[in-house]
Amino acid sequence: MAEHGSGDRSSREPLDGGPAERAKAALRARLLDARRALTPPQRAQAAEKLCGHVLQWARDQRSGPACAYLPIGAEPGSVALLDGLRAAGRPVLLPVVPARPGPLDWAPYRGPGSLGPGPLGLREPTTARLGPDALRTAALVLVPALAADRAGHRLGRGGGYYDRTLGAAAAGTPLLALLHDGELIDDVPVDVHDRPVTGVAMPTPGIVVTGNNARG
Ligand SMILES: Nc1ncnc2c1ncn2[C@@H]1O[C@H](COP(=O)(O)OP(=O)(O)OP(=O)(O)O)[C@@H](O)[C@H]1O
Ligand SMILES: [Mg+2]
Numbered sequence: 001m002a003e004h005g006s007g008d009r010s011s012r013e014p015l016d017g018g019p020a021e022r023a024k025a026a027l028r029a030r031l032l033d034a035r036r037a038l039t040p041p042q043r044a045q046a047a048e049k050l051c052g053h054v055l056q057w058a059r060d061q062r063s064g065p066a067c068a069y070l071p072i073g074a075e076p077g078s079v080a081l082l083d084g085l086r087a088a089g090r091p092v093l094l095p096v097v098p099a100r101p102g103p104l105d106w107a108p109y110r111g112p113g114s115l116g117p118g119p120l121g122l123r124e125p126t127t128a129r130l131g132p133d134a135l136r137t138a139a140l141v142l143v144p145a146l147a148a149d150r151a152g153h154r155l156g157r158g159g160g161y162y163d164r165t166l167g168a169a170a171a172g173t174p175l176l177a178l179l180h181d182g183e184l185i186d187d188v189p190v191d192v193h194d195r196p197v198t199g200v201a202m203p204t205p206g207i208v209v210t211g212n213n214a215r216g
Contacts (some may be wrong), residue, residue, distance in 0.1 A: 015019040023189035024155060031183065033073035038180070047071075047078040049203035054142065054176070055084045057207045062175060064139030065091040067106060070115070075144055076178040076201075093134055094125045097160075103165040106134035110197055119168050135168045143197055145177035152196035152211035153188035166195040173206060174198050176207070183210060185192070 026028070058066065066085045071077035075145035076092045085092050086109070108114070118124030127164040135141070138180065143162055147155045154177050156162050166175055177197040181204045 003165065011080060020189040020191040024158070024191075025157065026165075027155060027185075027189065028146055028158060035146075035180065037211055038074050038189055044137070046057065046076065047080070050076055050178060050201055051078055051081040051084060053102070053176070053206040054081055054201050054202070056146055057176070057201065058085060058088065058090065059081070062139045063139050064090070065093050065134075066140050066142065067095070067135055067138040068142040069095055069143055069144050070109075072122060072180075074180075076143065076203075077144070079112060079144075083111065088097055090139070091123055091153070093130065093138065095160075095165075096129060097161060101160065102163070102167060103132040104161050105132055106130045132168060135165060136170055138169060138173055140168070141173060141175045143177045145179060145183070145184050145197070145200075146198055147183045147188055148177045148179060148200045148210065149185055149188045150208070150210055152198060153190045153194060154197050155188045158163040163193050163195045166197075181205075190213045191200075 044096060049172045061144070068082055068085065070079070070082070082092050082094075092109040093106040094109045096107050098105055103156055107129050108127045109125055110127060114125055114127050115123045116126040143154065145154045145156055154162075169175060175197040179200050179202045183200050184200055184202060198211065199207055201207050
């Protein structure tokens, strides 16, 4: 693993709301611009490489459901990854955004035919909702992110949904943020409510364990 250098926030106090929020907003804008600039072939190639890394990594994790997500736009991940997890014998659960701010609900993914239109023009599972506690059954969790750092601090899209959700995972459950190359950065601004991830997956280096979770 590379030197942490100035990027290691593990010994630093989280920022309080104001400064962290402003720093996050600026970082999100820059990262979303970079994602928008990715061409369709670049996105497809990144998704294919990421899928290979994550499926190989998942083979070494304990059996049980994967909580994952359906990527939108240039978000890392793919339906092929969801299908690959299922083909490997793992049930896949997808998040359903609650009507009011709170933890994510979960519903089984049973292939592309189990998806239907959701709010904001997004697709979501049409299967029965299992409730937020379904996360406790997960053997691994794939988390969307715009960036993360080597301490495991994660930048999401700003809804706070995963910060309200990840605490319900069973202790020791791997929480893997899916990133594009270049999105593992030195310093993710961190707030007191932010939940860290235990690793990241990127197309080129593959899996990188973050924070104090280094078990290879
Ligand atoms: N556990 C929590 N309880 C109450 N509010 C929270 C909690 N976690 C996050 N929030 C609120 O959510 C807002 C967005 O948080 P943040 O900017 O960290 O989102 P994010 O991590 O980018 O989003 P997401 O988790 O959806 O990917 C914050 O203003 C914060 O007040
Ligand atoms: Mg957060």
